[in-house]
Amino acid sequence: MASILSRARQNALLKALALDVLNSHCSMNPGALGFFVRCLGSVGLIDEANNLFDQVKRVGLCVPNIYSYNCLLESLSKPGFIDLVEIRLKEMRGLGLEFDKFTLTPVLQVYCNAGQFDKALSVFNEMFERGWVDEHVFSILVVAFSKWGEVDKAIELIDSMEERNMRLNEKTFFVLIHGFARQYRMDKALCLFDKMQKLGFCPSVSPFDVMIGGLCKNNELEKALCLYSEMKELGINPDFGILTKLVSSFSKEGDVDRLLKECWEDMNSHTKNLLYNSVLEGLVYNGSIDIAYDLLRAVMGKNSNGYSIITKYFMDNKEIITLNTNLFTIVINGLLDASKVDMALTLFREMVQFGCNPTLLLYNNLIDALCKLNRLEKSYELLRQMKEVGLEPTQFTHNRIFGCLCQRKDVEGAVDLVRKMRFYGHEPWIKYSALLVKNLCQHGKAVEACIFLTDMVQEGFLPDIITYSAAMNGLIKIKSVDKGLELFQDICARGYCPDVISYNILIKALCNAQELQKLSVF
Secondary structure, three states, X not given: OHHHHHXXXXXXXXXXXXXXXXXXXXXXXXXXXXXXXXXXXXXXXXHHHHHHHHHHHHOOOOOOOHHHHHHHHHHHHOOOOHHHHHHHHHHHHHHOOOOOHHHHHHHHHHHHHHOOHHHHHHHHHHHHHOOOOOHHHHHHHHHXXXXXXXXXXXXXXXXXXXXXXXXXXXXXXXHXXXXXXXXXXXXXXXXXXXXXXXXXXXXXXXXXXXXXXXXXXXXXXXXXXXXXXXXXXXXXXXXHHHHHHHHHHOOOHHHHHHHHHHHHHHOOHHHHHHHHHHHHHHHHHOOOHHHHHHHHHHHHOOOOOOOOOOHHHHHOOHHHOOOOHHHHHHHHHXXXXXXXXXXXXXXXXXXXXXXXXXXXXHHHHHHHHHHHOOOHHHHHHHHHHHHHOOOXXXXXXXXXXXXXXXXXXXXXXXXXXXXXXXXXXXXXXHHHHXXXXXXXXXXXXXXHHHHHHHHHHHOOOOOOHHHHHHHHHXXXXXOOHHHHHHHHHXXXXXXXXXXXXXXXXXXXXXXXXXXXXXXXHO
C-alpha cells in the first residue's frame, strides 16, 4: 500500500496510512519499517518518516535494525538534515549497530550537499579503507568537488576511478561537464567530454550547448566552431540558442561568414529571421557598428558604399527578414555609443520612413546624445516630433535639454523651459541649476544668476544651499558684498540652513572689505 501511494504521489493518503499503522498497534519487522520510511522519504514526508520511526520504536511495535536505520538516514540525507543524520548515527553507535556501506553513503551525500568538505572527506576515507567505495560513492564526491570549484581534485578522483576499472554514468558526465563549464575550466570539460564519447555515450544537444557556451565565454572561438561542426557530423541539430551564442561572440566577419556557410542551408525562414537579429546584435555588441549599420540598411534596400561578406546571406532573403523597432534601436544605440550621432539620426529618419514607431527611450537616448554635443536646436526638433506622435516627454527628456541650456548660460531659455516642465509636473535637476549659476558667476554675471534664482522660486522650484552659495560668491567677486549679505539674510528668513561654506564665503568677504561690524549678524 505504501509503495503504491508513494509512486502515485498521494501524500495525504500516505500520511493517513502512517497514522493508521501507529493506531493499529500492529507489530512490524525491521524490513517493513525501513521500507515504509523510505516510501515516506521519497515523497518528501521527512518529518512523518522520522516521527513514525520514533513512535514505532517507543511503543514497541518494532526493534529497528541496521537496514531500518539505513533507510531513515537515506530519507534524512536528501533534504540535507545534517543534525538529524548525526543524531541517528550517534544513536546507532549507542545501540551497538555496526555501520556498513549503506549507512555511510547517505552520510557522505548529506555532507557533500551541505559543502562540509572535511567531514565528507573523512567519511569517504573511512569507506575507502573498508573497501566500500563503488562507482556511486565516487560519483557523489566527484560531483561535490565540481560544485565546490575543486576541478583538479574532481579530475584526480575520476582518474582514480579509471585505475579501479570504474566509470561514471552518463548523467554524472553531464553534471560534471556543466560544473566544469561554470568554472570556465573548459580544458577539463573538453577532456571529460572526450572520455564520455570514448566510453560510448552518445551526447545530446545539452552538453554541446554548455560546452560551446563556455568556450565562447573563454573566447576560444575556434574550438567552439569545431564542436559545432562535430555536432553536425554526429547528426545532432544545433538549436537556435547555440547559434546565438556563437554569432554573438564573433567580432570578425570571417568567423561569422564561416558559421553561416555551415548552417545556412539547414535553416528555415523563421530561424533565418531570428539569426539575422542575433547577427545584428552580435556585431553591435562586439564593436562592428559600421557593418551592423550597413547590414540593416541593406535589408531595407538602401545603397551602401560597400557591403560586408555577411550581407550576401540576407540580401537574397530580404523578404523573410522582419525589421522592427527593436532592431533599429539596437543599431542606433550602438551608433550613439560609438559617438556616430549623425549616422544615428540618419538611421532614425529612415526607421520612421520605413514605418517603425520610435520608442520614448530611443527619443531620450538621441536627445541625450545631442545635448552632450550642445546641439540644442536638433534636440528641440526631436522634442517636437515626440509630441506630434503622441509621446509625452519625461523628466529625463526635459532635464537633458535644461542641462544643455544651463551649459550655454541661456537664462531666458532655461526659465522658459522650467515653466513648461511645471506644466508636466517635472522638477528641474538641481545640478543643472547650480551649473548655470556657477557658469554665470565665473563670467561676472552674478546679477543675472540671482535673477535666475528669483525666477526659479517664482515658478515654485527652490534651489539648494549650494546653488545659493555659488550666487553669493559670485556677487562678492564683483564687489557686491552688501548684495551677497542681503541674499544670505533672505534665504535664512525663508528657512534655509546655511552650511559652513556659506558662512566662510561671507566672513572672508567682510574681513577683506574691513566691515567687521557686520559680522554681528552671524
